[in-house]
Amino acid sequence: MKDFAALYARIDESTKTTVKVAALADYFRTAPDDDKLWTVALFSGRRPKRTITATRLREWAAERSDIPLWLFEESYHIVGDLAETISLVLPDATATSDRSLTFWIGEIKRLSAADDTTRKAGILSAWDALPGPQRYLFTKLLTGSFRVGVSRKLMTRALSQATDGDEANLTHRLMGDWTPETTTWERLIETTDPSTDLSRPYPFYLAYGLEDLDALGPATDWSAEWKWDGIRGQFILREGEHHLWSRGEDLMTDRFPELAQLRDFLPDGTVIDGEVLAFRDEAPLSFNALQSRIGRKTVPKKLLTEAPVILMAYDLLEDAGADIRALPYADRRARLAQIVAKAPATAPLRLSPTVAATGWDQLAAARESSRDRQAEGLMLKRRDSPYLAGRRKGDWWKWKVDPLTIDAVMIYAQQGSGRRANLFTDYTFAVWDGDQLVPFTKAYSGLTDAEFRQITAWVRKNTLQKFGPVRQVTPEHVFELGFEGIQASPRHKSGVALRFPRMLRWRHDKPMKEANTLADLKEMLAAYG
Amino acid sequence: MADVLTFTESGIYCPAGDFYIDPWRPVDRALITHGHADHSRWGMNRYLATDAAAPVIRHRLGEIDLATIPYGEARRINGATVSFHPAGHVPGSAQIRVEVGGEVWVASGDYKTVADGLSEPFEPVRCHAFITECTFGLPVFKWLEEDVLTAQINAWWAANAAAGRTSIIGAYALGKAQRLLTCVDPSIGPILTHGAVENTNAVLRAQGIALPDTIRVTPEMKAADHPGALVVATPSALGTSWARRFGPASTAFASGWMALRGVRRRRAADRGFVVSDHADWDGLNTAIKETGATKIFATHGYTSAFQRWLAEEGYDAHIVSTEYTGEDMTEEGASATDEDAA
Numbered sequence A: 001m002k003d004f005a006a007l008y009a010r011i012d013e014s015t016k017t018t019v020k021v022a023a024l025a026d027y028f029r030t031a032p033d034d035d036k037l038w039t040v041a042l043f044s045g046r047r048p049k050r051t052i053t054a055t056r057l058r059e060w061a062a063e064r065s066d067i068p069l070w071l072f073e074e075s076y077h078i079v080g081d082l083a084e085t086i087s088l089v090l091p092d093a094t095a096t097s098d099r100s101l102t103f104w105i106g107e108i109k110r111l112s113a114a115d116d117t118t119r120k121a122g123i124l125s126a127w128d129a130l131p132g133p134q135r136y137l138f139t140k141l142l143t144g145s146f147r148v149g150v151s152r153k154l155m156t157r158a159l160s161q162a163t164d165g166d167e168a169n170l171t172h173r174l175m176g177d178w179t180p181e182t183t184t185w186e187r188l189i190e191t192t193d194p195s196t197d198l199s200r201p202y203p204f205y206l207a208y209g210l211e212d213l214d215a216l217g218p219a220t221d222w223s224a225e226w227k228w229d230g231i232r233g234q235f236i237l238r239e240g241e242h243h244l245w246s247r248g249e250d251l252m253t254d255r256f257p258e259l260a261q262l263r264d265f266l267p268d269g270t271v272i273d274g275e276v277l278a279f280r281d282e283a284p285l286s287f288n289a290l291q292s293r294i295g296r297k298t299v300p301k302k303l304l305t306e307a308p309v310i311l312m313a314y315d316l317l318e319d320a321g322a323d324i325r326a327l328p329y330a331d332r333r334a335r336l337a338q339i340v341a342k343a344p345a346t347a348p349l350r351l352s353p354t355v356a357a358t359g360w361d362q363l364a365a366a367r368e369s370s371r372d373r374q375a376e377g378l379m380l381k382r383r384d385s386p387y388l389a390g391r392r393k394g395d396w397w398k399w400k401v402d403p404l405t406i407d408a409v410m411i412y413a414q415q416g417s418g419r420r421a422n423l424f425t426d427y428t429f430a431v432w433d434g435d436q437l438v439p440f441t442k443a444y445s446g447l448t449d450a451e452f453r454q455i456t457a458w459v460r461k462n463t464l465q466k467f468g469p470v471r472q473v474t475p476e477h478v479f480e481l482g483f484e485g486i487q488a489s490p491r492h493k494s495g496v497a498l499r500f501p502r503m504l505r506w507r508h509d510k511p512m513k514e515a516n517t518l519a520d521l522k523e524m525l526a527a528y529g
Numbered sequence B: 001m002a003d004v005l006t007f008t009e010s011g012i013y014c015p016a017g018d019f020y021i022d023p024w025r026p027v028d029r030a031l032i033t034h035g036h037a038d039h040s041r042w043g044m045n046r047y048l049a050t051d052a053a054a055p056v057i058r059h060r061l062g063e064i065d066l067a068t069i070p071y072g073e074a075r076r077i078n079g080a081t082v083s084f085h086p087a088g089h090v091p092g093s094a095q096i097r098v099e100v101g102g103e104v105w106v107a108s109g110d111y112k113t114v115a116d117g118l119s120e121p122f123e124p125v126r127c128h129a130f131i132t133e134c135t136f137g138l139p140v141f142k143w144l145e146e147d148v149l150t151a152q153i154n155a156w157w158a159a160n161a162a163a164g165r166t167s168i169i170g171a172y173a174l175g176k177a178q179r180l181l182t183c184v185d186p187s188i189g190p191i192l193t194h195g196a197v198e199n200t201n202a203v204l205r206a207q208g209i210a211l212p213d214t215i216r217v218t219p220e221m222k223a224a225d226h227p228g229a230l231v232v233a234t235p236s237a238l239g240t241s242w243a244r245r246f247g248p249a250s251t252a253f254a255s256g257w258m259a260l261r262g263v264r265r266r267r268a269a270d271r272g273f274v275v276s277d278h279a280d281w282d283g284l285n286t287a288i289k290e291t292g293a294t295k296i297f298a299t300h301g302y303t304s305a306f307q308r309w310l311a312e313e314g315y316d317a318h319i320v321s322t323e324y325t326g327e328d329m330t331e332e333g334a335s336a337t338d339e340d341a342a
Helices: A002-013 A017-030 A033-043 A054-065 A069-079 A082-089 A101-112 A116-129 A132-142 A152-163 A167-173 A185-191 A257-265 A287-291 A301-306 A329-342 A360-368 A449-461 A518-528 B054-061 B146-162 B176-183 B195-206 B261-266 B281-291 B303-312
Strands: A222-228 A231-238 A241-246 A270-280 A309-319 A349-351 A375-382 A396-400 A404-415 A424-433 A436-443 A463-467 A470-473 A478-483 A485-488 A496-499 A502-506 B012-014 B019-021 B029-031 B046-050 B066-069 B075-077 B080-086 B094-100 B103-107 B129-134 B166-170 B191-193 B230-233 B249-254 B271-273 B295-301 B316-319
Touching (some): A033 A101, A116 A132, A152 A167, A222 A396, A257 A309, A329 A349, A404 A436, B054 B066, B146 B271
Parallel strands (some): B129 B295
Antiparallel strands (some): A231 A241, A231 A270, A375 A396
16 A cells, blocks of 8 residues: 555655656556556556445544544545545654555455444455555545546556556557456456457447637548437347447446347447437437436336437447458548448437538537537537547537637625635625626636636625635626526526636636527527527 | 823734834834835835844835844833843744733744754744734644755755756845755855845845855856856846856755645746745744633634634634735745745
C-alpha cells in the first residue's frame, strides 16, 4: 500500500502528463503482479463496489475522532470528499502496516461480507494502522469512489512503456468485463490474444468538437451524418451471443432486451458502432423518453411500448469475424449498409443516414435544421479514415448546433466540492414573472476560476439568508445560460427543465431588469420542447 | 458590568479606554496586533504596537504617529489597562490584554500556538473573555510536526537541485516567507528572494532578527547564475513571466489550505506544503482552554461551526462580524490566499 500511495502522490501532485506516465511506468516495472493487476483495474474504473454505507463510516469516524456528527458533516461540506474528511479528522495512526494494496482490497471484501460489529472493528483498526495518505486511499476504495487524474489512455501508454507492448493492442486487451478476480496479470497483459474473449468490445473512437472548419479541406472528402442524442453503444454478435457495451464500458445488454432480436437478422461475427435511440414512427423520441430506460436493469412491459429503442448504426468494426477497423470509413460504411439492408424493416436497426452535400454551405444549412430532427448537430467523418482507438483529433469531428440561450438572474449560490471546495460555484437562476423572480435551473460550469473567485467574494458580502450550505444572495448579476434542450417538468416550480445548462458568460453589461421572462421560457418550450 | 470591549462598525472598541483594536475604519487611537494588511490599516490618528511589530508597520504604512510598547508591559489608557503578549503568528505579533475594573478581555488578532523558530512563541493569557480567530476552526485542519514539514520541504528542494531544476515556493511576504527561510537547509543551495520578500527581510534584519543569506532577484538575473536555487516568492508571482525566467522549475505553495486536496489541485503548483501562521484545530482549542475564559467571541474563519462547537463544550460563545479576512481564499491575483492576506 505504501508504494501504491507513493505512486498516487506522484500522480496527484503533478499536472504534467510526462511525470504521471513515468510514475506509472516505474510502478508497473517494479510492483508485484497482483498489485499491478489491481492498479490497472482501478485506473480503468474497475473499483470495488461500496458495501458499507457512508452513514456508518461517518458515524464511526466521528466517534473515533471524538467529535459530534454535525461537526463531521460541516467538515465534510468544506472538504467535499468523504474519504478525505475521514482521513483528516481521525487521530494519527498508532500502529504501522506494510501490507500490500491487494491485501487491503481483500480486507475490504472480507469486511463487506461480515456483520456490523466485525466490520466496525476491522475498519477502525485499518484506519489506525495506516498513515494519512494510505488511510485516504483505503477509505476511497472502501467508499467505492477511487478516482485518479490519469486517463486510461495515459495508463495504457505507461503500461506499453513498461511492458514493451503495442499501445493499441493493450487498449483492446483492457476492454471488456474482466476483473482482477477473473483474470491474472499474465493472462490479461502478457499471453492471451485479446480476441479470444467473445464479449470483448473494441475501444470506441471519440470525436472532438470542431475547431476550424476551414482546415478540413473540400467537403467531398468528408461524410456527414446527424449527431444523435442517445446513448453510444457497441453491439457485438459473436457465436450466437450478443452484447451491448456503453462508451463507459458498462454492459447494457439486459437493459435493452428488444435488441436481442438482432441475433436473428445479423450475420455472426458482426460488431456495430451506433447510437441507442428511443424511436417511433421513423423518428427519434426525446432524450427524456430514453432517460426512463437508463439505469433500469430490467424493463417493465409498459416502458418497452412507451419508449422502444433501436440501434442507429453508423460504423462497422468487425465483419464476418474479421477486425476491419483499418479499412477506410467509406468501405466500412458500404459493408454496414449491406448488412442493415438485409434486416427486415421491423428489426430495431436503422442505418444512420448521411447528409448529402457537395459543399460546406449545404452542410451548414443542414446543421441549422438539426433540432427539428432531434439531433444535436452533425458528425463529420473523413471518408478515408480508419477507426481509431480513443479520443483523437483529425478524422472525426462533432459539429454541434449552437446552444439555446437565455439571460437569467442569479438568486442562490452554494459552495462546490473537491477542486472547487470553498468557492461558490453552484448557482440557481431565475427569470422574471411580472415583478417576481422564478427559479428555473441550476448551473455549475462555464466560468473561469478568476470569475468564480470574484463571485465568491461577492457572495460573501451579499448574502441575504443562509439555508444550510445554500445562500440566498441579492439579485443583481445576470448570466447568459446555454442549454441543449428544454422540456416540460411538473417537478419544477417554473414548469420547465433544461438539458445541460451551463453559464456561457457573465453579462456585466446587462441590468437585472432586462433578464428574460418566464413567458420567454414558455415560448422556447413550445418551439423546442 | 459594562463590556470591556464592544464590537462596532469601525472595529473592536474599548469604551473605558476610548481606543480601538485593529480597526478597519479611520479612528483616533488604534492598538494594532500585527502588521498584516487586514489588521493594520492606514488612516488612524495614533497607533500603538509592539516594538517588534513597529518596523514592519512603518514600512507598510509610511509616516504615521506610532508609539511602541514592549511585550508584557502594562500601560494605562484612560480607564483601561492594556498590555501586549506574544501571539506566535508573525514576528512582533501580539494578543492585546485589556483590563477594566478587574475584568480582563483579550483580543488575540491572529495567532499560532506552535513555536516556529521565528515568531515570539504564543503565550496563553488568563482572561474572562477571549476574542479568537478561527481561520482553520474545523477538525480537518491539523498541522504536521515542524520537523516533518521541514524535512518535506528540504527533500523537495534537494531533489529539484539534483535534477537541475529551480525550486520556487510561494509564501506571503511577511511571516511565512521568513519562516521558510529559517527552516530550510541553506547547505542545499543558494536562496533567492522576490523583491517584496526581500524588502520585508531587510526590515526584519534591521531589527535584529537572524535570517539566512538571501539574494534578491533582479531583472537581469538568469537561472544559470544560481543552479539548484530555492526561490522564495510571493504567491501571486507564481505562474507569471517573473517566475518563468528560472527555466525548468518545480513550484510549490506554502499555506494551511494546502491541507485540502481540492485546494492543492486548484493552485496548479507541483507541490503544496501545509504551512500556516494560524492555529490549527487543536491549537485553537488548547489556546482557548488555557485562557480560562468562559466567554468566547469568534471573529473570522469557520465562525458558525466553531461557535456551535464551543457552545456545546460549555462556553458562552458568540460570533462577531469583522472585516478580517482569514477565511477567504478568493482574493484577486489567482494564487494569494486569504490566509496570505491576513
